[in-house]
Amino acid sequence: MSAAALFWIPVAVRLALVGSAGLAGWYVWNLTIGLAIALFVLTLMVLTQLGYMFQLSQWLDNPEEVRLSDGWGSWTEIFAKLYKLRREEQKNRNELVEWLARFRQAMQQLPDGVVIMDDVLSLEWCNATAEAQLGLSMQKDKGMRVTNLIRSPSFIDYIILGRYDEPLSLALGERKLIVRLIPFEKHRQILVTHDVTEVERLEQMRRDFIANASHELRTPLTVINGFLEIAVAEPDLDAGTRRQHLQLMAEQGQRMQRLVEDMLTLTRLESVDFPPREEVVDMRQLLEQVKAEGEALSAGRHEITLSIDGPDLKGSQDELRSAISNLVSNAVRYTPPGGRVQIVWREDGDLCRCDVIDSGIGIRQEHIARLTERFYRVDKSRSRETKGTGLGLAIVKHVLMRHQAQLNIESEVGKGSCFSLQFPRSATLLRAA
Numbered sequence: 001m002s003a004a005a006l007f008w009i010p011v012a013v014r015l016a017l018v019g020s021a022g023l024a025g026w027y028v029w030n031l032t033i034g035l036a037i038a039l040f041v042l043t044l045m046v047l048t049q050l051g052y053m054f055q056l057s058q059w060l061d062n063p064e065e066v067r068l069s070d071g072w073g074s075w076t077e078i079f080a081k082l083y084k085l086r087r088e089e090q091k092n093r094n095e096l097v098e099w100l101a102r103f104r105q106a107m108q109q110l111p112d113g114v115v116i117m118d119d120v121l122s123l124e125w126c127n128a129t130a131e132a133q134l135g136l137s138m139q140k141d142k143g144m145r146v147t148n149l150i151r152s153p154s155f156i157d158y159i160i161l162g163r164y165d166e167p168l169s170l171a172l173g174e175r176k177l178i179v180r181l182i183p184f185e186k187h188r189q190i191l192v193t194h195d196v197t198e199v200e201r202l203e204q205m206r207r208d209f210i211a212n213a214s215h216e217l218r219t220p221l222t223v224i225n226g227f228l229e230i231a232v233a234e235p236d237l238d239a240g241t242r243r244q245h246l247q248l249m250a251e252q253g254q255r256m257q258r259l260v261e262d263m264l265t266l267t268r269l270e271s272v273d274f275p276p277r278e279e280v281v282d283m284r285q286l287l288e289q290v291k292a293e294g295e296a297l298s299a300g301r302h303e304i305t306l307s308i309d310g311p312d313l314k315g316s317q318d319e320l321r322s323a324i325s326n327l328v329s330n331a332v333r334y335t336p337p338g339g340r341v342q343i344v345w346r347e348d349g350d351l352c353r354c355d356v357i358d359s360g361i362g363i364r365q366e367h368i369a370r371l372t373e374r375f376y377r378v379d380k381s382r383s384r385e386t387k388g389t390g391l392g393l394a395i396v397k398h399v400l401m402r403h404q405a406q407l408n409i410e411s412e413v414g415k416g417s418c419f420s421l422q423f424p425r426s427a428t429l430l431r432a433a
């Protein structure tokens with residue numbers, strides 16, 4: 001049956017019932033009473049309909065609070081359909097709200113900053129990364145013009161010039177950002193920011209390293225070339241002078257070799273594809289060897305002592321030897337003759353530490369934090385005279401990082417220094433009984 005029939009047939013039945021009630025009245029009493037009965041029933045029916053219409057109008061005004069009754073006749077169905085519509089709409093709205101929340105959360109998690117602005121650049125929304133990177137605050141700045149909030153001339157130029165297909169590199173305080181404006185929809189734009197501070201810092205370090213390394217290599221090369229030029233220009237130089245020149249050239253050659261070797265060591269230590277070897281390091285053997293090297297370097301000018309009261313280590317024997325022997329050779333080289341160098345390996349609470357203590361020239365406080373930088377030296381000429389490359393402590397730092405260990409430096413000018421390698425328990429082995 002069609003929907004119209006379903007609607008009209010009950011209506012017709014009801015009207016017929018009203019008609020028959022009227023006819024029955026006429027038949028029993030008279031026409032007037034019959035008409036009165038029919039009119040009365042019709043009026044009741046109209047009033048009921050009006051009552052439901054009132055309910056419906058109330059409900060439409062306030063669907064949350066007002067409840068629709070079950071209704072009568074066609075109203076039952078109309079009310080049921082309205083309820084269903086509303087339930088569906090509510091479901092859709094809930095889904096939308098949930099989706100929006102999830103989308104915002106995803107935007108919050110982005111490592112890049114996202115700012116949404118309208119066509120006059122008023123802030124509509126931004127994520128936490130953008131707040132941190134650009135110094136915005138969603139609470140305070142919403143609706144404000146972004147060009148008033150980010151007061152960098154280059155940013156304002158970028159916005160005004162409108163060449164948005166190219167990103168802008170923006171310096172904000174300590175931060176370096178790559179910023180890009182993307183127009184979307186008709187009246188909105190997105191600003192995306194990417195923090196490149198760390199990348200820039202690494203890039204700067206790399207540039208500095210190359211500049212320093214070239215400079216370090218150029219000095220001995222200049223000396224060697226100078227003597228070679230003399231040798232070419234003056235073939236009849238006396239044997240003594242020649243030998244002296246060759247001697248100096250050899251020294252410079254060795255210096256270059258030490259530099260290149262240290263640079264290669266550093267590169268190797270820094271590469272991720274080359275994890276430290278996991279072997280058992282016999283600390284007694286290693287420290288005795290390092291002490292012997294120190295004694296050879298000192299040639300009897302220092303008193304070198306060794307005390308061992310700690311466990312063996314897990315790690316790379318070669319790397320650890322190179323780190324500790326670097327510290328011992330520094331101690332010898334920066335301690336005037338007659339001084340003392342102590343090497344102590346011991347347990348200390350949660351740690352095991354290897355202290356290299358000297359009674360040497362010491363280091364002023366402001367230098368200490370920078371000593372592990374590549375090519376950083378307190379006194380360049382002393383470092384060079386004593387065959388230093390300026391890379392020793394950088395190598396020590398890298399070796400320790402690879403062994404989850406730390407370097408601690410204490411020093412007092414004129415009294416001496418203590419360089420301490422501190423290993424966590426997890427790097428040590430139980431001592432064989």
Ligand SMILES: Nc1ncnc2c1ncn2[C@@H]1O[C@H](COP(=O)(O)OP(=O)(O)O)[C@@H](O)[C@H]1O
Nearest residue numbers: 330331334377378379383388389390391392393
């Ligand atoms: N035991 C020490 N006493 C005083 N100064 C030290 C000591 N060890 C290191 N230094 C300072 O730290 C600088 C960096 O050390 P390092 O990286 O080993 O380079 P270098 O090749 O000059 O020894 C040295 O040039 C020196 O100025």
Ligand SMILES: [Mg+2]
Nearest residue numbers: 330388392393
């Ligand atoms: Mg050194």
